Amino acid sequence: MSNSPQCAYIGLGSMGKSMAGHIAKKLESLNYPSLLAYNRTRERAQVLKETHPVEVAESLKQVAESADIIFSCLLNDAAVVETVNSLKPYLKPGAILVESSTISPALAQSLAAELKQKDVSYIACPVVGPPVQAASGSLTVLLAGPAEARQQVLPLLDQVIGKKVINLGQDVGESLRLKLCANFFVTSVVEVVAEGMTLGEAAGVGQEKVKELLDSLFPNTLFGIYAGRMLNNTYRNEIAFPISGAQKDVGHITKMAKENGVSLPVTEIFLENAKKVQEKQGNIDLSGIVGNLRVKAGLGFDLENKKAKLV
Structure with missing residues (x-):
């Protein structure tokens, strides 16, 4: 992975839009490439671009082919499965998927195993706190997954989207x-x-x-x-x-x-x-x-x- 990785964010709902905005500003401060923002309703990504340093992604295929680190925050298990299945054929070897959705522990474990076969690291990163805390960057972040991948994404999460990070083990089900x-x-x-x-x-x-x-x-x-x-x-x-x-x-x-x-x-x-x-x-x-x-x-x-x- 490059020293200046391309990052992307999928899912700009009430929580995701704020987390994506904080990450975008952090990337800018590090002189990393602008965050790629994707939402099924494209207008939400356009609105985020008006106030934050992001580029609007046109498709999940573009996200997968471009990004080294992909963050996402989606509605439910079905939405996560659909999104991962859309990304999977195009993901770059060595990429990291950081999933903040609240899904079943078993599903997180299953996705981690599937993506490992493609040399992609899956990080379970659910967050605790309401939208107002997402907006202020004061969520509690629960992080689990491969240790090396966690270390790479931690600077983009700690004191960025959350004031507290609870580091868990390699089992992604643990954080869920x-x-x-x-x-x-x-x-x-x-x-x-x-x-x-x-x-x-x-x-x-x-x-x-x-x-x-x-x-x-x-x-x-x-x-x-x-x-x-x-x-x-x-x-x-x-x-x-x-x-x-x-x-x-x-x-x-x-x-x-x-x-x-x-x-x-x-x-x-x-x-x-x-x-x-x-x-x-x-x-x-x-x-x-x-x-x-x-x-x-x-x-x-x-x-x-x-x-x-x-x-």
């Missing part, structure tokens, strides 16, 4: 398993906060006071963030983590739990609430599961945020 643990915590916090907010309101304390309590007990954490979204009913117009994505990840979580003999009752309750909310409200933010709990308590789905009473 840790990412599923992370998403278990996120979905569990959402469920617990939704229950607590509803309990406080139904008992007459008021959800505003529950939010104030959470900010005191757990300052600057997900507890307060999700309580704020539920309090202000922002789950329809500020979608940081859509329910469909949460359900997809929960499917991977429950499969991993079953394979290892682990019971996850909170996850099962979260999934029940998520399914009901998506059926009735569509693909809103996962914080919207609070609406189903409110309905059960006779409060109405969109409980209004009332100003705290002075006592």
Whole structure:
């Protein structure tokens, strides 16, 4: 691989566009060739080019034939398989594919084995954090795969897209398993906060006071963030983590739990609430599961945020 590798980024969704932008600026600072940006909807790549030092790739074939390091962040397992299959015939020997999508550990292992046969290194690089952290470059990066390839891509990730890199082993499934643990915590916090907010309101304390309590007990954490979204009913117009994505990840979580003999009752309750909310409200933010709990308590789905009473 050249001392100035050509890098590319595939997938410019709510997370990918920010990560690609940070990597593009890092490449520019190193005097590397401009980042090749590809998205199925070409307009997203054009928009990124207006603000960042990137070149728009016209096809996955162009990406594979040109790039030494390819980053990607895609929707689900099917999208990852489709993309890798499109790249595979044209990938350069010695290339590195860095995949940030949340997919099943087994699929990551399968792709790594397939690409190894073509002398291509597969790095599993899922990230932890919402779009706002992707925008600020403060994600947590979970890195697994061949040690030499990890060392090559680390300078383009550490303090670029993330403030913390957790280096795992050579088994790419390891980083996906840790990412599923992370998403278990996120979905569990959402469920617990939704229950607590509803309990406080139904008992007459008021959800505003529950939010104030959470900010005191757990300052600057997900507890307060999700309580704020539920309090202000922002789950329809500020979608940081859509329910469909949460359900997809929960499917991977429950499969991993079953394979290892682990019971996850909170996850099962979260999934029940998520399914009901998506059926009735569509693909809103996962914080919207609070609406189903409110309905059960006779409060109405969109409980209004009332100003705290002075006592």
